Amino acid sequence: MKRIHLTRFFCVLTIYTLMAGTPTFAQQNITAYGMKSLPQRTYVNPALRCDSRFFVGIPALSSIFIDFSNSSLQLNKISEVLDRKSDDSVVINLNKIPNMFRERNSISTEVSLDLLHAGFELGDNNFFSVNASLHTSGKVSFNRDLPKLLFEGNGGKNLAYPFDLGSRVDLLQYAELGLGYSRRLKNDRLAIGFRVKYLRGILNLNTERSDIQFRTDPNSFELIASSDIRLNYTADMEGFTEEVKDVSDLPVADMFKLSQFSDVFGRNNNGWGLDVGATYDLTKKIELSGSIINLGRIYWNNGVRNYTSRNPGDTYVFKGMEFNNLDSLEDGEYLFNNLMDTLADRFGLDSSSERYSTGLFPEFYLGGTFSFTKNHRLGALFYGDWYQKRLHPGFSVTWYSQIARSLSLSISYSIIDNSFNNLGLGLATNAGPFQFYILSDNIFQVATPDAVRNWNVRTGFNLTFLRKPKENKKYEKK
Amino acid sequence: MSRNSLRIVVIFLALASTSCRKNADLIRDLEDVKGVEWSPEFAAPLINASLGLSDLIEQTNSELIEVDGDKLIHIIYRGDLISIEANQVLHIEDQSFDNPIIFNQSELTQFNLADSVILNRTIWLDYDVEFGEIDSVFLRYVLIEQEISKNFDHEVQVQFRFPTVLKQKLPLQFRVPLIQGSTSAQNRLDLFNSSMDMSTGNFSVNQVPVELSLKVKRTGSSVLDGNSEIAVKQMLKNHDYDLLYGYTGTDELINDEADTLVLNIFDRSSRGSFTVDDPRIKLYVTNSYGIPAETDIVQLRSYSTNSGFQNITGFPSKLLVEAPGIDEVGSEYSDSIILNKNTSNIADIINSKPEKIVFQFASSSNPQGKIRRNFALRNSKLAFRLDLDFPLKGTADNYGLEQTSSFSFDPGEGTELDEVVLRLAMENEFPLDLDLQLYFLDENGVTLDSLFSTRELLLASPPVDAAGRSQGSTKSFRDIRYSSDRIEHLKRSKEMKIVAGFNTTRSGSNQPVVAFYSDYRLNLKLGVAAAIRAIGQ
Secondary structure, three states, rough: HHHHHHHHHHHHHHHHHHHHOOOOOOOOOOOOOOOOOOOOHHOOOOOOOOOOOEEEEEEOOOOOOEEEEEEEOOOOOOOOOOHEEOOOOOEEHHHHHHHHOOOOOEEEEEEEEEEEEEEEOOOEEEEEEEEEEEEEEEEEEEEOHHHHHHHHHHHHHHOOOOEEEOOEEEEEEEEEEEEEEEEEEEEEEEEEEEEEEEEEEEEEEEEEEEEEEEEOOOOOOEEEEEEEEEEEEEEEEOOOOOOOHHHHHOOOOOOOOOOOOOHHOOOOOOEEEEEEEEEOOOOOEEEEEEEEEEEEEEEEOOOOEEEEEEEEEEOEEOOOOOOOOOHHHHHHHHHHHHHHHHHHOOOOEEOOOOOOOEOOEEEEEEEEEEEEEOOEEEEEEEEEEEOOEEEEEEEEEEEEEEEOOOOOEEEEEEEEEOOEEEEEEEEEEEEEEEEEEEEEEOOOOOOHHOOEEEEEEEEEEEEEEEEEEOOOHHHHOO | OOHHHHEEEEEEHHHHHHHHHHHHHHEEEEEEEEEEEEEEEEEEEEEEEEEOHHHHOOOOEEEEEOOOOEEEEEEEEEEEEEEHHHHHHHOOOOOOOOOOEEEEEHHHHHHHHHOOEEEEEEEEEOOOOOEEEEEOOOOOEEEEEEEEOOOOOEEEEEEEEEEEEEEEEEEEEEEEOOOOOEEEEEEEEEEEEEEEEEEEEOOOOOOOEEEEEEEEEEOOOOEEEOOEEEEEEEEEEEEEEEEEEEOOOOOOHEEEEHHEEOOOOOOEEEEEEEEEEEOOOEEEEEEEEOOOEEEEEEEEEEEOOOOEEEEEEOOEEEEEEEEOOOOHHOOOEEEEEEEEEOOHHHHHHHHHOOOOEEEEEEEEEOOOOOOOEEEEEEEEEEEEEEEEEEEEEEEEEEEEEEEEEEOOOOOOOEEEEEEEEEEEEEEEOEEEEEEEEEEEEOOOOOEEEEEEOOEEEOOOOOOEEEOOOOOOEEEEEEEEEEEHHHHHHHHHOEEEEEEEEEEOOOOOOOOOOEEEEEOOOOEEEEEEEEEEEEEEE
């Protein structure tokens, strides 16, 4: 009976994921979720444990995580804009470019590096872990209306069409010092865990508001536009912010430089984060789990600049070049400059230095595993994150195998962001205490780079000690 | 590795293989790419204008727009006719004076006793002034030259002093030596910014005294006697003055001068007729001399190719222009003659579309005789200006204007226009119907296309009240659509001919007089939508 209910539950989640059709951002490796030999699985759910009583990550090499995700752009979609002519030549039809995009489009990337990661078990029920990590993430999103306007124009069928040109750019770089704890309860059937994280903001570009509307009056061809923009920018590195007086001055190319990292801890852009999770053994074969991670905010106090619309939300109607006499009509450059001055005045951005805060990008994971044998399990995981006040879900089915004591394997299939060809593979191997692992949720896309929309990889080296031959839960002993 | 794990790996490799085939197809397509096609459609408003009549008419120095107190618009054709400046009519000619100096007996005795003697003489330079009398003059410049000669061999020093020629408030004076062995000497003096009082002589005018002091010193062997002579020749040249006082007589200042005011407002007219309700001719005379003047208007007439010359009636035969008094130096007096439809035939003349107005006159000074003294400044003028004033109140009946200008249209290399739509919205407060047509011509003048398929009313006039003032406005909205074929015509066109026709408001079969006021507006909005096709390699 329980199995039937679980099947229904996962069917509903799958359908919801497919229907949502919204971009999913950088999740932690879901392929790692069930790999019990891997200490890094605790990043997904702090209640989870690895099969070592004590582990130490090789400093700076214990976890290198790279994630890339985009909601619509794929190299193989280029074929959709190629028109083969009767003479067998091929032309690029720019008008079809908007069809390559979805209603809402986004590109995100994340790079995380563990400088330090260690954990140990104290007694039978308590597990402590500590980590120091550096996270860098970037997210860009825009509406299909932007390429639609650029490549189709505002005339013809797009007269009166309300173009939503609001676009967002969010960049975040911070250092994290985490302290994790998990405890088993109720004869090991229940485990709870949390991780408290002290966060030190380094660099941030935050699109707080970006509402840009544009349409063309079908009768007079008047152009009607409004904008409401607020950008916050903090570069907590020496010499960055003082020179940046305008948005165009943003040193985007330097944002990921770590050369001045030594200055990071001298500033006051701090925050706190929290991960919480739990697991529950429903039966001997079925384990349920859930976690919410990346709760928290960073408060940006130093080196802050804000850029806000001078006339937020004001609607400006361009009715044509205004002129007083026929002579001035001949001076097109003068009229054009006048127009540009007006637009700059109406849509210009004012800068200020007001403190602000940004939230992390929270993620949740809900999953369950069914153990066929002691070494082979099937898991399902529903997960998602919040960005722009919207839920971006995903769904995975994973096979876990402990092939040998020194080799564990995880193979996953995920539906991520309307992308169905996400085959994940994880491998962890031990030579004594020395452990190497590599895993990706989208290993299939390594072979098909033209179709890449979601791809990630996590790899690293750990030293694992006092590994348990097999977990024997207390309630099983009874 | 378990059997299940092996199966999964095989599936993975199969999927990867399928993807590789797709990649190969894509790469082959990309290799065949020959160019880029882009066919967007853009729309934008181009013009949003609210125009008055003065905004629409190009103004020049001779064609002006003026608004009177009732806001009625006037088109003024302005001609600055003859302007007589002081240096042209009151010119001081070069002057030359010869004065021989002869020794008297006591001077000879003194010389023989003391071997030197001083001869003191005052001579008068009597100016020959063609225009009349000069009391005094403030000279900007004059060149003074002296030639001194003698018929004996003793040394002579000549001291010149001009007691009424002041330079920086001091009398002008200088010395000219005539040394032993030479019989003559020359002196040249450029005198700037001085004053010359010419009223201290017996005639009270035109005279300049010069005080000479000649010191003769025995240095030679000549015996001085009654025939001994020192000749002093003086020349004053290139007089240039800032201010002159005197009396200039009753001479002619201007002798039958003629001038012409060209009216090109009718040049572009191709058909139809119009009437101006009350055109006016205004003759302005301005006098900043201190000399009263009388102007004889010899003739005032119009000329047109069709009608030849026509006299304009109603003007007086003489026009007396008073002058500023002696104590009003720098001011000016003016007078004018205004002819209108009630005092002249000017309305008929103008409505016959003349090409020019011809004006001939003469002018003389002091018509009332010697009843006052005169003055003239360097920049004094006697100026004549003729204004032909068209108050914009009248009628136009199928009045047509044509103009041809060069034309070129090139959307840019690699860019084709599939269709262009010009969207025109107008609101008219002028009491005027307008039909407009643009013809696009090739280099041989052959019409390739036109803006509209037929000539049609583009803009209708609103009704007018009894005073000719518009009541309300009319609106028009139209799309002008150009297909790719017609756009091709535009690209081949070299000239554009504008043909416009005007009718003032009609009321049934009547065409009442309408007036054009400065608060009338033509609100014009022009937008363009274009379907572009760009092809690039």
